[in-house]
Each structure stands twice: as structure tokens, then as C-alpha cells.
Amino acid sequence: MQGSLNGIVVLDLSRALAGPHCAQMLGDLGAHVIKVEHPDGDESRGWGPPFVGPDHDISTYFLAANRNKQSIVLDLKSAEGRALAERLVRQSDVLVENFRTGVLDRLGFPVERLHELNPRLVILSITGFGHDGPEGGRPGYDQIAQGEGGLMWLTGPSPDEPYRVGASIADLLAGIHGAYGVVAALYERERTGRGKVVRTSLLAAMVGVHSYHGTAWTVGGVVPGAAGNHHASIAPYGAFRCADGMIQIAAANEGQWRKVAELLGIDPGDPRYATNRDRFRHREELISDMEKALASGGRGHWLAALAELGVPAGAIRSIDEVYSWDQVRSQGLIVTADHPVLGPVELPGPPLRFEDAPAGHTPTGAATGYVAPPMLDQDRDAVLAWLADRESRT
Known part of the structure; x- marks a missing residue:
């Protein structure tokens, strides 16, 4: 696959949505993404309905965040799993993780150890509420962060009826912020020769979208509230x-x-x-x-x-109307990939197009083809062969 990030290797240790969405974005731009999964698999493989496939066991939720990746199972609690993880870290450019604060340390991979293995490694850590501070260790899920971060207060028919945003917006925005942080750190690495840690959180993603609602309070002293389907500052x-x-x-x-x-x-x-x-x-x-x-x-x-x-x-x-709309299709917002069980599937596409990409065509800064989300441990042999080849060259 070719793209702006061609040659960049991403080790995706994340699960659920925020981290996988970030890694998928990097894969859309041509990065080689290796998804490391627990022996039971990413928990989002079990999230549904709907489930599809002959045995109705393939989660469409998982399909949304894991295209352009290879899957390999590693038990990071085992000596064998940690040893293989160390080999992968040495050959990677980026590591994405969204464990609770301290979990990666307990597994034997604190930041210092990761940079000892690979000084050029860019490490992206996505947490629920930040890695430090008085509540830095709290577990975070999307709707909890929407409430704690004020977005539910701004959403709904009135302040008396706070609503969650229909999409998992805290997860998705944290993934987007993480992706641009990774790209910035890779650019800086070109000058310094060293990787660094990039941190974001679901809480940061929510506070980061307050925009004029935030300044209404911080500057204007007014606490904005939900206004239903009408703008908070403009009429009509x-x-x-x-x-x-x-x-x-x-x-x-x-x-x-x-x-x-x-x-x-x-x-x-x-x-x-x-x-x-x-x-x-x-x-x-x-x-x-x-x-x-x-x-x-x-x-x-x-x-x-x-x-x-x-x-x-x-x-x-409605969602079905969106995906049948000619304008959506003309913008490359739907892509097709060949799934090993489902065959050709349509997936929500990347939101970026580059200047020289004609309407309806794959953006040239993105990968020139799309790989369907993998089955669990589908690519073990391919990853191990790739790893051995890389090691033989260094």
C-alpha cells in the first residue's frame, strides 16, 4: 500500500474505539498497522448488534475501526508474548495504546523501557481523563466522558434533559487528536532523531470541542446550556x-x-x-x-x-439515505474492501482528500487500496515473516 505515511510501522496495542480509530486513520494514509490483540480479541469484536457473517459472529462495530490492519494475538502477561512484543517495538515507528494509567508499566513496558528498546519510537497514549492529575487513573468510556466533559450539558432539548451525542464522539475525537499528534511527533523526529510521548484523553477531546461555549463562560461569565436543534448564538x-x-x-x-x-x-x-x-x-x-x-x-x-x-x-x-447519496459517494466517503469471510464490504471511508485527487477517486495522500478489518490472529504468519525479514536487515 502506498500513501503519505508509506514506510511507517504502527504497533496498535489499543482496543475498543479511540485507539483503533487513530491507528485506522494512520493506516488510511499508508502506514503498516499491526494490531496486537489479547487472546480473547479486542472486546469490540463482541459488541453488537448487528452481527454479520455465516455464523452471525462478526461485529459491524469492530469493522468500523480496524481496516488496513494486520491482526496478531499476543498474551502480554506471558514471557513469550512480551518477548515478541519487544521485537515488534524495535521495528516500529509508532506505538498506540489506550490502557488505563499504569497498566502498560505493570506489563513491563514503561515509557523508559520502550525508548530503551527503540529511541525513535513515537508513543501515543490515550486515557479516559488524562495520565496524571487528581483523577488521572479513572477508567473512561465515551458516554461517561461526554457527561464529565460538559458535552451532554450542551446537547438535548433543554438543560433539564441532557442527551449524549448519537455517535461515540469522545472516542472518535480522541482518536483524531491522537493521529495528528502522532504525525506532528513523526515530523519532529525528522529533526531530532528521537521519538516522544504524545498524550490525549477522552476528557481532553470533550473540552477541546467547547469552542465558543467555553469562552461564553471563561470570558463572558455565562453558563451555556442545551438549546435543542437551534444554535446557541445565531438566529435563525x-x-x-x-x-x-x-x-x-x-x-x-x-x-x-x-x-x-x-x-x-x-x-x-x-x-x-x-x-x-x-x-x-x-x-x-x-x-x-x-x-x-x-x-x-x-x-x-x-x-x-x-x-x-x-x-x-x-x-x-437517515443513515441509509446518507450512504446512498451521490454526493457522499463522490467524495470517497465510502470504500470497498474484500473481507476474508464476508467478501466485498463497504466501509465508511477516510475524511481526507488531497488536492490532486479527482472526485470519486482514492485520495493520493491516502493508501491506494483498502484492506478489510482482519479476523482474530489472521495475520500471525505474515507478521512473523515480516518481522524476521526486518530483523535480518538490521
């Missing part, structure tokens, strides 16, 4: 009912607002709606006035009219 910006369902309209500047107002027969000069500050102050009245007008037509009518005016608007699509 949200989901609105029309004759046959809901559409979303985002009028983020005065020009867009005037177009929306004229389309819906609302006076843009009404003192309640003259500026964004006024509209936000009278947001419930504004939503009511807009929905009264929108009730006269269906989604197709209003989306076409708003598109003609150049006002950002859109439907609310």
Missing part, C-alpha cells in the same frame, strides 16, 4: 417544521436573513428581528413565525427555493 439557525417534516435553515448573516424573511413573508425590518442580537432575544417568536409560513409547503419546495436564493439549508437524512 436550526431545524424548522414544514408541511411534511423538518428542514434545517442557517441564516448566519444579515444578507441571508433578509432573503429568508422575504421568502417567508416576514418583515426583515421588524424591530424584534432587525439584528442577530434582536432575533436571538426573540427566538421563540421567530421560530413560530417561520414555521407558520413553512407550513404552506413541503421539504422539497422549501429546499429548492432556499437553494435558489443561496441560503444554506438541508434535509435531515
